[in-house]
Amino acid sequence: MKILNIIGPGRLGKSLARLAQQSGRFQIGGVYARSAEHITDAITFIGAGEFCSALDQLPVADLYLLAVPDGAIENVAIELAACHIVKAGNVVFHSSGVSEAALLAPLQDSGAYLASVHPAFSFADPALAVASFNAIPCALEGDPLAYDILQDFVLALGGKPFTLVKGGKAAYHAALTMAANYLVTLADLSLKTAKMAGIESDIAQSLILNLMQQTLSNIRVLGPAAALTGPIVRGDEATIEKHLSVIKDATILRCYQSMGQATIDLAADHLSKPKQAALHQRLA
Incomplete structure (x- = not known):
């Protein structure tokens, strides 16, 4: 012993x-x-x-x-x-x-x-x-x-x-920080955005957190790229434009744009080069 x-x-x-x-x-x-x-x-x-x-x-x-x-x-x-x-x-x-x-x-x-x-x-x-x-x-x-x-x-x-x-220690810890701490921040920003739609707090909590849990389950089974859904993977510029037009909070807007840019790269196999460029420009 x-x-x-x-x-x-x-x-x-x-x-x-x-x-x-x-x-x-x-x-x-x-x-x-x-x-x-x-x-x-x-x-x-x-x-x-x-x-x-x-x-x-x-x-x-x-x-x-x-x-x-x-x-x-x-x-x-x-x-x-x-x-x-x-x-x-x-x-x-x-x-x-x-x-x-x-x-x-x-x-x-x-x-x-x-x-x-x-x-x-x-x-x-x-x-x-x-x-x-x-x-x-x-x-x-x-x-x-x-x-x-x-x-x-x-x-x-x-x-x-x-x-x-x-x-590799610093990169390892950065990965954990994004996965844990920034996930909490993402939930908070999503809840604040839901409030802009007039959704009551308890309903917003159920709506956002249940969706996050379902998405995490999909990522575990399918991997990030296959689990991705939404307007970016569909190349839906019109929907993205509507999102950008209603987000008035500067911090939320910057996060939406930067996360969107990264999501374009994740969805690259589903998007043509011109469509990727158009989405990047829209989110710039």
């Missing part, structure tokens, strides 16, 4: 620690945070772990998880390196979505394998996260020598590990 030390037991850190402990394949060693209250709360939630009020109190371990904010990763790595507790062959990894394992470079001389693991999942509520963490994709990046251990770690949590190409 491998021992895992937790540095920064916030919502993500303590969720992963509890999943690891519950797996029976990993044992939680030390738990360290700046606040004694946070350490105590985390140990209670995890159901295991040794209270460590300083980094140099962390016990001998196989893995070290730095679940701290991105801006703190490098400084914590410097402090951890100064303690000389990380040994050759250990795996030290952080959980940032956008930052690479290079932030752990201060630990390079220790001989440890440095990496990052990012679950594409929301840890807003740790108890709910632990209960629903099943087959969640988890991105691995960094030293390939760490991958075997980290793949076992992710599988023990109930996740599905996959690796990113070198330098």
